[in-house]
Amino acid sequence: MPLIRDGIFVEDNFATIADGEPFPANGTIVSLARFHKDREALLARNAPVGVRLKSEESPEALGEDVHRLSVVVLEFPKFRDGRAFSWARILRTRLGFTGEIRAAGHFLYDQLAFMHRVGIDAFEVPENITLPEFHRALGEMTDVYQPSADRRKTIRQLRAGFETLPSLPSGERAG
Template structure:
């Protein structure tokens, strides 16, 4: 599956592992619940770890675990919920997360530019047919009036 990373279309190098599946080798993305449940086992395994956060997940509650993760997936269950914009900014600016921040789910292409401004550097919309539209929207504006993460 393809996604946008650093303003280019690339193949996804991560495997999503559900809460019921055995842990795979390589780079995996797991739920926050799975991380909290299996943390002792996960920190010992080879391969990079990514965690999915939703709009209701509090950044302060996971701050101590950020050093274990190379990717944080911000999953938008619906486009009308903007809390993950704040989550992205907090992860980058307040907590210094330097790994990949990936927006997934029901965001719309028009939101990509603003997500990039708060630190998101990878995009995987629920509808892969809008990947090229999303990529184009990253260049919507050439001038920024406010300072931001990017």
């Protein structure tokens, strides 16, 4: 499946492996269960590690280990299941995760802008989506009413001509 990261198509340099499979040479993405089971071995390897969370799995289950991960994959089992929107937000804001947050599974064009706002920066997209479409989706609405992980200025801040944003709790990434 094609991968868009930071707004462009990129090579996926991670292999997602099933729970019984051996680790590949390079980057690997495992389930949360596998991560808990093989944590020591995974982190001891000299290769980047990612964890794929099911929609009912909170990233808080990763604890401090989250900072040793390169990527967290959030699964959308069906597009109506919106838990991952909160997981992404928690990863960025509460846990201060600065690595890649990748969306996988079933989601719609019409959700891309929301996903981007809550901190998802990589998308496993269907074959037929083009880059112009992807960017169109992100740009449909010029302004937003709520602060989120993307730290876009809100309409209220624009009205007030705010130049600086309130300080963020430590760990929340800028930009």
